[in-house]
Amino acid sequence: MSASTALLTDRYELTMLDAALRDGTASRHCVFELFARRLPGGRRFGVVGGTGRLLGLLRDFRFGDDELRYLRDADVVSPEAVAYLESYRFQGSIAGYREGELYFPGSPILTVEGSFADAVILETVALSVMNHDSAVATAAARMSIAAGDRPLAEMGSRRAGESSAVAAARMAYIAGFGATSNLEAGRRWGIPTMGTAAHSWTLLHDSEEDAFRAQVEALGPETTLLVDTYDIARGVETAIAVAGTGLGGVRIDSGDLPAVAATVRAQLDALGATGTRITVTSDLDEYAIAALAASPVDAYGVGTSVVTGSGHPTAGMVYKLVARQDAAGGWVSVAKTAEGKGSQGGRKSAFRSLDAGVATQELVEIADGFEQLAQPGDHPDARPLQVPLVVDGEPVSDHEGAAGVESARKHHLRVREELPIRALALSRSDPAIPTVYLDA
């Protein structure tokens, strides 16, 4: 496996680069925009995810010997293009929404500026990261809202590609989860990890009692015992008999959860284990979590639904050329106009209008060139949404690593407070606030 990320790229980007080197358009200054035409699934807001990871991948976006040899041997591009790529490194600039920020249809989530050659070949890697991570973040935020103050853990690694699983753990944490089962996410970004035992632990032993005793000896009575391998009532009884009434928690991974949770709570209380917590983990999504709000559940573990975006595994964002220089060096706004997939040309600046701290609209100001762009102070009742992410090829390191994760999480939890109440409902609807375009 190569450490380079440069071939996480669709072939047509290099084909275009090749042709552009020949006809001289490769050096035209361009503005590409990454945005979503709509929010998937009738959701009311989206959550931007992936920014910090993308900046890390950009650092490794260099064509090394392996990559160049492949492009040459497989005749992907001309020898001239191979020579150009040998010294390629992105030298343009990227501004965009902070990770964890909310987005709406048309929000200019990333604005990539540079020569055509510089910017065109980032299309696939940028979209892969942002589409996946934003899909997970958006689903996770809905679950976090549904869970209220009860802690949520992400444990879906097994239901996602092995690398996407690590990214998903990161996004769930940014969007409000408290922990993950994924150890690589713990190692890489310092995200808290959790987990005690699977059914195989109980089945490995000659009896459930043996299994519980060994676990309590190893992990202490504050551990969580999985009580549903055989019969839940017997499992709870054995758990308390072995660990005592100071047992930290029991986990239930099957059955009709509202009914089971109530029964288990009553049983624990009757046994005197009034402080023993109940964690449920069986195929939860935001709707199941909401339906358990009145049940005596202390914590949720969420797997498949969070890592797969709860029915919407990709955010559907696109990467489009919106402005470029013409042959004379002037600025031209450009957009595809064919049916159904039109987009808004022009470079944009974006603000979230607020009324007494509550978001009222996504304000997107369009300019043809750079000079006329709205500046942060231009809309005093609105919060500017774009920050510099890459400046002249250099990623702004604040957004990367464990510190980037913590700051994205804080930012997300803070800006979520700006949502109008109606945005918190789980049912399908329109975006919570309208996107309003202004000509600068």
Added chain:
Amino acid sequence: MSASTALLTDRYELTMLDAALRDGTASRHCVFELFARRLPGGRRFGVVGGTGRLLGLLRDFRFGDDELRYLRDADVVSPEAVAYLESYRFQGSIAGYREGELYFPGSPILTVEGSFADAVILETVALSVMNHDSAVATAAARMSIAAGDRPLAEMGSRRAGESSAVAAARMAYIAGFGATSNLEAGRRWGIPTMGTAAHSWTLLHDSEEDAFRAQVEALGPETTLLVDTYDIARGVETAIAVAGTGLGGVRIDSGDLPAVAATVRAQLDALGATGTRITVTSDLDEYAIAALAASPVDAYGVGTSVVTGSGHPTAGMVYKLVARQDAAGGWVSVAKTAEGKGSQGGRKSAFRSLDAGVATQELVEIADGFEQLAQPGDHPDARPLQVPLVVDGEPVSDHEGAAGVESARKHHLRVREELPIRALALSRSDPAIPTVYLDA
């Protein structure tokens, strides 16, 4: 980023290992099985994906300094467990279905044998790979069936996590696609790549004609021109004016495809470009492909739907302990019995019963120990389904790399021929053949 895959693991696997080292059960010989309780989405068959990749990841499943330091510093496991993991390498054996093979509910897709310590910690990495790759493979096979003899290209990298995208390109190819847009998949496994230009190519130029001319000069008249940036009829006219009637193809990425394809075909024919192919690429899935069967379309490009498993992004496979030694060294079949998630204990051998070359049932023979397992010759009218994948810790290299991909693809296309006709329908139904359990 670390090259080790050892922390693509849920924390509870290491917690169990830790406790098992203390109570002596870590060395108990165990059999874990990876299988699916059901086929997602009312599908009629599943396609096994990921085997070859998993074997590669197992080679890197070692705990290096970074991993051990994290486990120690974050107090994930005891110092004794850290010491054990320092020299960990999987020393057990894995048998299973070949990549590209079909599977049904209960098919023993992987059987992992070894000590509890050996086998328990592979759960997450094995499931991540197999769940993701099988979900893509199953969706891709349905699309390949719907497309019939028309070539299919995978171009969904931008709608999947950047590493999952590479894996998805590989699986689509194994399941019958002819090419991918993903260059890393081309480099890594020699999969044919394709792609010419995006809308940004046309928008970069001062006119569509300039863009087409530059592309034809760079790539020759056999290239494919994207004709729907502005007006499709004008785009087609310009394309032929620039490239001549020998133009290789036009691509259409928007609009009502059956109507548009018919109009464009008529226009191309009227212009004398009777050999110019039409490729369509707009939000296709297996249903849209089937609906285009009677339209004059020459090739399909599929994005989002194939990389996201067409509505089912994970195959829902599980990894369960099915047999183990007891304290006396005898074999015990084990299974969770709680509501809804029961499974079939015991080690299994699997055969596909055939009648005149057509599959009639998935025959799964269950044994308590090893000695009584059915052997390949035991069912003369059935094809044995399990092959050795890892023997005493050593991956069988036939399944890895570019050669593994080609052989999986051939195997898939061959065994797909065994499906009864009813299995080829796209509508929701039961599995095409029943799974029948026999006691050995």
